[in-house]
Amino acid sequence: MAKAPRTGPYICGIDAALDVVSGKWKGLVLWELHAHGVRRFSELRRALPGVSEKMLAQHLREMEADGIVLRTVYAEVPPKVEYSLTESGAALNEALLPLGAWGRERVRREGLEVAPVPEAPASAAG
Amino acid sequence: MAKAPRTGPYICGIDAALDVVSGKWKGLVLWELHAHGVRRFSELRRALPGVSEKMLAQHLREMEADGIVLRTVYAEVPPKVEYSLTESGAALNEALLPLGAWGRERVRREGLEVAPVPEAPASAAG
DNA sequence: CTGTATCCTTTAGGATACTG
DNA sequence: CAGTATCCTAAAGGATACAG
Numbered sequence: 300m301a302k303a304p305r306t307g308p309y310i311c312g313i314d315a316a317l318d319v320v321s322g323k324w325k326g327l328v329l330w331e332l333h334a335h336g337v338r339r340f341s342e343l344r345r346a347l348p349g350v351s352e353k354m355l356a357q358h359l360r361e362m363e364a365d366g367i368v369l370r371t372v373y374a375e376v377p378p379k380v381e382y383s384l385t386e387s388g389a390a391l392n393e394a395l396l397p398l399g400a401w402g403r404e405r406v407r408r409e410g411l412e413v414a415p416v417p418e419a420p421a422s423a424a425g
Numbered sequence: 426m427a428k429a430p431r432t433g434p435y436i437c438g439i440d441a442a443l444d445v446v447s448g449k450w451k452g453l454v455l456w457e458l459h460a461h462g463v464r465r466f467s468e469l470r471r472a473l474p475g476v477s478e479k480m481l482a483q484h485l486r487e488m489e490a491d492g493i494v495l496r497t498v499y500a501e502v503p504p505k506v507e508y509s510l511t512e513s514g515a516a517l518n519e520a521l522l523p524l525g526a527w528g529r530e531r532v533r534r535e536g537l538e539v540a541p542v543p544e545a546p547a548s549a550a551g
Numbered sequence: 552c553t554g555t556a557t558c559c560t561t562t563a564g565g566a567t568a569c570t571g
Numbered sequence: 572c573a574g575t576a577t578c579c580t581a582a583a584g585g586a587t588a589c590a591g
Contacts, residue, residue: 308538313452316528326439377552394527401520402442414434503572
């Protein structure tokens with residue numbers, strides 16, 4: 300979803316799904332949470348080289364509102380917040396696997412560049 | 426792909442795939458070509474209510490450059506141009522099926538609105 | 552550590568007019 | 572019919588500073 304309440308009626312399921320994953324870093328956030336189960340804000344920031352605090356926070360809020368990410372706040376000092384996938388988020392990740400496979404095939408076929416990601420699970424993400 | 430030559434290195438397959446389907450109408454174009462096999466420019470325009478000529482042409486050029494759409498120009502007058510899916514485009518469509526299913530489930534679960542599409546194949550697109 | 556607030560640049564998308 | 576060209580608006584994203 301965008302930040303606005305609800306953009307409008309969807310035309311098909313693809314629309315409704317792309318609306319949720321559209322965002323420069325959302326796919327990576329999804330994958331990072333899938334790979335590690337639980338991540339803190341600062342861990343996600345380190346895992347996404349180049350992301351700004353604003354965008355990371357904004358994306359996480361939207362994904363939370365879309366029901367794919369769970370945000371857990373611990374009443375400690377210093378503050379501690381953990382992010383994880385909801386059941387729906389995990390299902391979304393599963394649904395993205397074939398698309399990821401197609402994308403990797405595309406990268407291979409067209410000889411596109413791929414940035415090395417620290418600690419990325421090479422088996423399925425590359 | 427964006428209109429710029431190449432945005433930059435991809436981080437994972439999802440990135441590389443989303444880059445190709447990101448665009449307000451690309452998913453629908455994909456589906457329309459899948460459903461009909463071959464479509465002319467004006468047919469696509471009618472199938473995508475609200476699309477501007479500029480965006481449709483631009484999207485089709487990008488999809489052609491990305492190797493998922495084939496553009497066939499007939500040397501006739503009046504002009505005739507046909508669009509269809511390449512093998513890669515058809516594979517992309519297949520890879521999008523689980524995502525579409527997830528999207529429809531999301532629409533159902535959250536009670537989101539869906540716009541009725543003329544002549545859309547209800548079996549898998551709704 | 553986990554964010555917000557503000558300001559700014561870039562890009563996507565749209566309206567309209569025109570052309571081979 | 573199948574587009575281009577031009578101009579414009581809106582939305583996404585980024586830099587930086589500050590706060591609980």
